[in-house]
Amino acid sequence: MPSRTYVSVSDRIQRAVRSVAGKLLLWTSLIVFAVFSVVPMLWLILAPSKTQTELIDLDPLAFGSFAGYVNSWNNLMVFQDGRIITWVFNSIWYTTIIVIIACGSALLAGYALAATRLPFRKPLLIVTLVAMIVPPVAFVLPLFVQISSLGLYNSPWAIILTGSFYPFGVFLAYIYFSTTIPHELYDAARIDGAGEWGTFFRIAMPLSTGLLGMLGFFAFTANWVNFFLPYVMVNTGELLTLPVGLGILFSSTPALNPGVGANSSPIRGPEIALAGLMVAIPILLVFLASARLIVRGVLSGSVKS
Amino acid sequence: MFTPYAVLLVLFAIVPIGLAFSTSLKPSLANPEGGFANYLFVINDFRFWPAVINISTFLAIYLPSMVIVVASLSLLLDAIKSRWSVPLRLAYLVPASITGAVAILVWYFMLEPKFSPFKGILLELGLTSGSQIFAQTKLVWVFALMAFFTGAGNWIVIQYGSLQSISEDILEAAKIDGANVFQTALQIKLPLIRKYLIYMTILTFAAGLQIFVEPYLLSSSVYPNIARDWSLNQLSYSLAFSGANLGAATALSLMLLLVCVIAALLVIFRTDFFDEARMKED
Known part of the structure; x- marks a missing residue:
């Protein structure tokens, strides 16, 4: 019965296409969300390696130089001694x-x-x-x-x-x-x-x-x-x-507040990013190291360990 | 053994609430009579209702997006059963470290096309300068975006964890009955993690109601006065520290606290989340 074989093959193809499409959608959602999660932090880690002009001219996720970090740190140290x-x-x-x-x-x-x-x-x-x-x-x-x-x-x-x-x-x-x-x-x-x-x-x-x-x-x-x-x-x-x-x-940097005199402060984009990074990095590290603790802690009222 | 904690509980939770209550009845220049009129004074303040509307709009955007995204992504993550789920979960935890002051800093740059890695998307949306987004009418979306990214990943990982406690037998039975991956997710798994989602919603509601740092910092240093007294907590702060009206400030703060306490009592007595903890007492 050729017609029956024909139906079942097309059915199988259809099902396969649907399953591939489903998988594709599933993986795309998961990966897109992961990218959106990681990129801001990646930017924050890379920003202090650049100078203020490089921050605009280079690709946002490009690496400046290791000397950039030192430079940003020295500028940050100028702020109120x-x-x-x-x-x-x-x-x-x-x-x-x-x-x-x-x-x-x-x-x-x-x-x-x-x-x-x-x-x-x-x-x-x-x-x-x-x-x-x-x-x-x-x-x-x-x-x-x-x-x-x-x-x-x-x-x-x-x-x-x-x-x-x-x-x-x-x-x-x-x-x-x-x-x-x-x-x-x-x-x-x-x-x-x-x-x-x-x-x-x-x-x-x-x-x-x-x-x-x-x-x-x-x-x-x-x-x-x-x-x-x-x-x-x-x-x-x-x-x-x-x-x-x-x-x-x-409030003392023209990087976030154009109202502040542009030349008066050594604190620009890379310096402010470095200060932000110092707040965020310890949290990031303990979070990544203790992923399991978070789940156990928050659900400890109702999930039996 | 309970004493050290009891001292902290009394000194830094119970007594402060009592003191705040008596402060909230004190007279001020604005209200020389004092008493409960301070509570009316706050409600009649011209900044009060706009702040209520801001917070309500913020919660109306933030809470449903949390529930939908957290529920669907944790179900998807559970459905893939792949070793890639570990790096994905770690990736989702990253934004949890971008909170408060750091969130303002990072999102300022993320939403400024000149600096942003998301420049393509921003331009696609017709946004050529950060000031188009950091505009009074769109601020609520910016704060919802910040709050969403700070909390969502965390909760995806937590809900994923709660999905792991669903027994294999139930999932096996569903498979034998012919349920496909989507049916299993929506009809078996989702109802089983419903209580965790409700718990999350109430906690995020209480935290969202109290939003302060983001609008405060944005408006005190980045875009001066753009979000002045935008949230109820900012209004309370203004009343206390620039309005010299501590009575009205504590009155407002206690009203907010009361809403949170009611939310907490709802979780404890009206959901089954803490049943196990409570049952031990009976």
Whole structure:
């Protein structure tokens, strides 16, 4: 029956074409989105290697020279006698202390919620969940009022203490200690006569390196780039953080603001890009290194590990 | 053991809200009586409703595009079952590092045809200068674009992760019943990740409502006053620091906080997202 063979062949061709077209569409969407994701960062990495004229004349994704980076850095250092160094230094030490206090307090509180008899456990957990879902920006003005009344305004501690409140970390630790470590382990330690602290240090802590990585990751990324909170909490140039300093640089460069006198500032496109890169690169690196932590952390409330 | 966190919780969340509430009732030059009139003062401020409209338009663009793109790309990523999914996922995470001040910097150059790697697309769209895009009527699209790229990749990777927890048995059964790749994606996988998408939507809504850095920086240094008091948080900031009206500023800030708290309570009690966490308590 030649006609039947004919139909089935055309049918098969049609199906094959449809499947190839589908695959093509699928891969195109995935790859186009990847290109749009990577190109802006690629541009930012390459921009400081060029001079201001090369930034316009060369291809946007062309590489200038390694000397370009050095040159951009030297120009950046001219701004207020190397103020950028202070900002980098501030960002590093504020963030380090925040990460330590935030992770330490979250680890302990999560353990207390999961493994000890804590009064008002349920309401405390609900308050923590609410505080974790409400974006930190919503607290900035109330925190400003509080910090002023404590007399901490314009002190590094205004940024450090407010940044150390870490309800999301408490939640992560709580979920970890109540699902990953079997309750029998805590009970066994207690029967052996270990107190709460003993159980925590001998049983819980050694088993929680994975958790610590996750806590550190989210605490670091949130605080390293934070703008509004440090912006409101301090007002002297030498106390600012790198992201806030970047905002200051914006208003003193003709690169982003033609209103600024064109020849007065050594800060142009490549220099501002270099400053931006210093904010973005640490985040980019920890993100790429901890891709798995992100998924586990955000979904830890509902996905069993 | 709970004490260090409890101290932070009380000092830097609960007391500030209480203090902000009492500040919000204080009299000011604009409102010598004080009291709840401060809340009315904010609502009657000529900048309040335009900011509400800005934020609503922003959310109306930003939220649906997040849901559609995140849902479809994570389903596509899950459908390819290829070793290329690893580099793709890493690529999607890259824009998460371009946020806040850096986002303003990068998108300024991306949207300026003179500098942009996307020059071809911009010219195709009829845009020959950045000032055509950074114009008051189009700003909402610019902010939505920035917010979208900062968050979307992250969430694609997260939703992809939640797709991995769907049991093989269900997918196998669908295959035996004759479902093709698209049917499986839309009729089996999508309903199963629905709750994660709802969770994402509420979190992005709360964060979007609070937008501050991007319009603030753009309008304070790049294009002076282009987006002055564009968002509600900017208005609150202006009232506090240039209007010397801390009462009205905290009133506005508390109203925004209240909306976010309601959103949070919705997630906790009206979705099943935290069921597992809550059940342990019962």
